[in-house]
Amino acid sequence: MSGPNFSNPVVRWIDHRLPVFTFMHHEMHEYPTPKNLNYWWNFGSLAGIVLVIMLLTGIILAMHYTPHVDYAFQSVERIMRDVNYGWLIRYIHANGASFFFIVVYIHIFRGLYYGSYKAPRELLWMLGVVILLLMMATAFMGYVLPWGQMSFWGATVITNLFSALPGVGEWIVTLLWGGFSVDNPTLNRFFSLHYLLPFVIVGVVVLHIVALHRFGSNNPLGIDVRGKQDSIPFHPYYTVKDMFGLGVFLTIFAAVVFFMPNAMGHPDNYIPANPLVTPAHIVPEWYFLPFYAILRAVPDKLLGVLAMFAAIAVLFILPWLDRSPVRSATFRPLFKIFFWIFAANCVLLTYLGGKPAEGIYVILSRLATVYYFFHFLILLPGLSIFETPKPLPRSISQPVLGSGTAGASKENS
């Protein structure tokens, strides 16, 4: 392989022995990226940056936090009141979790719309679902650490989900708790795992990127890059575009952190945990609400738990449910309509998960749950057979330049 020529002799000396610079050059500068990516493609790198923000603030918070039932709540209040800039770091971390999910959910819906899960990117997609699961576990355990009322009862309800498993359920729950209820051993192990899992996420993110760089990014047209005229180097074109998106993101993020830091939290979590009193209305963090709605929609305990896990598990087999060879919704008129219905249904589930389980909300939750699975299990396989897609352009350049083979000398986009 002919590596790039570095002018700096130190870089050259190092690169000869440890080819990190060649690697960077190859993956950033030479890495050919479709030239028609729109702003929805910003959310991948954005998710990576939010992960780094969460790691940094989390490591700092761990320096001031005490994982003990008698001190956890107070140590968090001490961070808020006494530790220099502790309030800022904690608010970044707490809201960062919400923003991480916002960014990742947009990233996922982008993949759903443009068919980014289809061959040859199935493993890339499945690794992404693994990351989502790890994020959920990490976020859940992180929410337990301040040891407020919502922390405690959230932990109780979620760990009790496993008691629904026949036979081994009770054994697993005791094993998770390290006792007969959520208590100090539970808090200790959640802290340990909350510190560990983000690094596991980093590992899976690396695999996600390795899988991505195998075939490169999908693009809004959903057709393959045909040659040089269809792509541009990632750096500097997309690094600049990503930086702009990052600026917009940080503006919104800062506005929330500074002006409405508790908007996405729950006031009950500022009451210290009390194992004898359950708050009147337990709701998980907003990013779990759709799954919580599915859990509550099913009247049977075990089936409810299974439905909730199935709601994520179905994403793993999505590449084999949607058999249509056309990736992008742009060329799939019916799929496009049902995509937006599905997205609206997810918003509805989020709304319903935050409502008490009674009256009309129960009925709506059931309908929305049925539709969620109907979309994946019946609609998508059906559409792959019955839908007539629009004709695809011959190449990424063709719609712009009128010919698939024209050179990509100068092009405004």
Added chain:
Amino acid sequence: MAETHEGATRRDFIHVASATMGAVGAACVAWPLIDQMNPAADTLALATTEFDVSGVEEGMAVTIVWRGKPVFVRHRTAKEIEEAGAVDINDLPDPETDGARAAKPEMLVLVGVCTHLGCVPLGQKATDPRGEWGGWFCPCHGSHYDTSGRIRKGPAPTNLPVPPYEYISDTVIRIG
């Protein structure tokens, strides 16, 4: 292992045998790493609680702590006992007679943890909602329990459990 000629079979045997020994060894090492998560000796040592029920007046309910969980002690009125006894147990989701759930009929002792997802049901205070059967009502997902702590309506699969307890004197119970 599908190979059939002689030399390979002997070598395969060694491979399989050593891999099996390795797996057994790994499982032996894994067990302490898993079992450390189970309740520790000091947690287990706190597994019994004693309580004097004589202070609980008729119609009154008290919540005590056993193994970190709330335990409901309710001194039932004659009407409540009658209601609990009058039910045809075949109509219940989790059939159990009232007599089998209370060592002394007036003094009901239950683990106060909803069998659905572990919330603490309301109904200990006179002002709490007690559900449609006058027992307890779980606010989390809407389970109704009767005056014997039996599930009557809602997502909870089983009755509120009766903890293992015995009267060690006329008025003192030991739970656990």
